[in-house]
Amino acid sequence: NFSPNTFIRAELISFARDPGDGDMPEPDSLEHYGDGLLWLKGQQIHAVGHFAELSPSLPKGAEVLDYRDKLIMPGFIDTHVHYVQLDIMASYGRQLLDWLNDYTFPEECRFANHAHAEALSNAFLDEMLRAGTTTAQVFGSSHPGSVDAFFTACQKRQLRMLVGKVLMDRNAPEALMDGASGIADSERLIEDWHGTGRLGYSVTPRFAPTSTKTQMDAAGALLRNDPTLWLQTHLAENSGELDWVAELFPGSRDYLAVYEEAGLVGPRSTFAHGIHLDNGMRKRLAERGANIAFCPSSNLFLGSGLFDREAAKQTGMAFTFASDIGAGTDLSGFGTLKAAYQVGQLGGQPLTAWQGFYGLTLGNAKALSLDSHIGQLAPSLEADFVVIDTQATSLLSRRISHCTTLGERLFALMMLADDRAIYETWAGGICQHRRDEV
Ligand code: GUN
Ligand code: ZN
Incomplete structure (x- = not known):
């Protein structure tokens, strides 16, 4: 098996573990090479280090890509996003339940059409790569074909992605409800796709109001049968959602208990939002190793509330960073961190750039149990990374020129950068996106 070498000389940044909450990263948590070398062999990272130390071991005549004016980080990870909602981003309207009825459900009906699902899968992946996101945990629609189309598009590009068919058998338009076939279709998709190449299946009951207890129990049985599956x-x-769940499940002590009783809460489970929780629920999530996907731009857009990162930390509850497109307003990981910073400020909980970029890379990878594959620039991990141009816009360039420390530069990126700062996105050892010249 011939694995071609690729050599890239650039500034490299990667986290080896959680940098902590301080103004400076904890010792040995950050790996930073001002003049570094990233050595790829085929789809994997072979070596990472200082250019001066590694360059003597390069093969004779090796061609080195000179990106010394660029910054390379692991590819960004998005733990909660709906590919089928790309075209309804920025649809004006009140709060969650109206927004679902007015925009989301009608849009998702369109995914009965396979050509539409294929077109949107590819459009979505183009946008993700443009934003520097190389892995995401994704909702399809309730049509199994929406997931076949998405997996097919990911397989062609050799991307590491998780996706699942939405399960919903009540309280939704007729055309979106799946009934008993929902579980059978999920089983078929798992059989066809889960563990194929870089692809994984995430069992996807939309939320408690749109699934019967019978359907959620059956989803729990899928997870018990195969502990390598994910759940999202x-x-x-939202407060209207909480009232509705209390009404639909009068026998459950709280919202989380509905999922616990169905066997849906485990170390591979991601629950989007988790804004309106008490510490008891947070501790129960922590004990089971589940994570909450914090979706700040979505929470601001729908007026859902302010996620409490401090309470999460105090109770040991893991949280991840996510865009939640189409309620989210930004596909970019930079945009998600900017919104997370703003949400934090409103709650007296500022977010450091260290925490932000750790979260977007290794933190999200760990929470999804994908850290043996992605999340760091490290030997034997998959070669998924972003090449960042800190001079992408005149404003960014001005601001960065006034930064004296790496921390300042990363914070300026978090607040001012967008997809224009993504010069290239590499996944599986291949350059999959290069920005148009500006
Ligand atoms: N709750 C149930 N479905 C959805 C959805 O599609 N988007 C958001 N933001 N919340 C949901
Ligand atoms: Zn969502």
Whole structure:
């Protein structure tokens, strides 16, 4: 098996573990090479280090890509996003339940059409790569074909992606409800796709109001049968939703208990939002190793509330960073961190750039149990990374020129950068996106 070498000389940044909450990263948490070399062999990273130390071991005549004016980080990870909602981003309207009825459900009906699902899968992946996101945990629609189309598009590009078919068998338009076939279709998709190449299946009950207890129990049985499956759903996003769940499940002590009783809460479970939780629920999530996907631009857009990162930390509850497109307003990881910073400020909980970029890379990878594959620039990990141009706009360039430390530069990127700062996105050892020349 011939694995071609690729050599890239650039500034490299990667986290080896959680940098902590201080103004400076904890010792040995940050790996930073001002003049570094990233050595790829085929789809994997072979070596990472200082250019001066590694260059003597390069093969004779090796061609080195000179990106010394660029900054390379691991590819960004988005733990909660709906590919089927790309075309309804920025649809004006009140709060969650109206927004679902007015825009989301009608849009998702369009995914019965396979050509539409294929077109949107590719458009979505183009946008993700343009934004520097190389892995995401993704909702399809309730049509199994929406997931076949998405997996097919990911497989062609050799991307590491998780996706699942939405399960919903009540309280939704007729055309979106799946009934008993929902579980059978999920089983078929798991059989066809889960563990194929870089692809994984995430069992996807939309949320408690749109699934019967029978359907959620059956989803729990899928997870018990195969502990390598992921689970994604929504939890405690909006006050109207909370009232509705209390009404639909009068026998459950709280919203989380509905999912616990169905066997949906485990170390591979991601619950989007988790804004309106008490510490008891947070501790129960922590004990089971589940994570909450913090979706700040979505929470601001729908007026859902302010996620409490401090309470998460105090109770040991893991949280991840996510865009939640189409309620989210920004596909870019930079945009998600900027919104997370703003949400934090409103709650007296500022977010450091160290925490932000750690979260977007290794933190999200760990929470999804993908850290043996992605999340760091490290030997034997998959070669998924972003090449960042800190001079992408005149404003960014001006601001960065006044920064004296790496921390300042990363913070300026977090607040001012967008997809224009993504010069290239590499996944599986291949350059998959290069920005148009500006
Ligand atoms: N809760 C249930 N479905 C959805 C959805 O599609 N988007 C958001 N933001 N919340 C949800
Ligand atoms: Zn969502």
